[in-house]
Amino acid sequence: MKKQCSECGEAIVGRADKRFCSDACRNAFNNKLNSDSTSYMRNVNNILRKNKRILETRLKGEKNKVLRDTLLKDGFDFNYFTTIYTTQKGSSYYYCYEMGYLPIENNYILIVKKEF
DSSP states (O other), rough: OOOOOOOOOOOOOSSSOOOOHHHHHHHHHHHHHHHHHSHHHHHHHHHHHHHHHHHHHHHHHEEEEEEHHHHHHHTTTTTSEEEEEOTSSOOEEEETTEEEHHHEETEEEEEEEEEO
């Protein structure tokens, strides 16, 4: 019994556990599998990436303080973040991937980067 390619259905020649007839079919299959399935997901991911880039450009050194309005002018959307980290003292850091921010006094935002 000939095995068929998981992507295009062509006959597969080679190892018994082979799933694709070529690298092109393997790539096409994985690209479909890993793509954002809806426009909503794609839009949210784009906003999160944009927020991360804005925080990266505003970070000077390990930490940096900027005005909230500065981030808003850059196009930052405070409604979207990936994680909230609450410290033992009760401060909540909001993260867009590894880039984080902490709202502090006088309309300032402290920008930090989580090191892995």
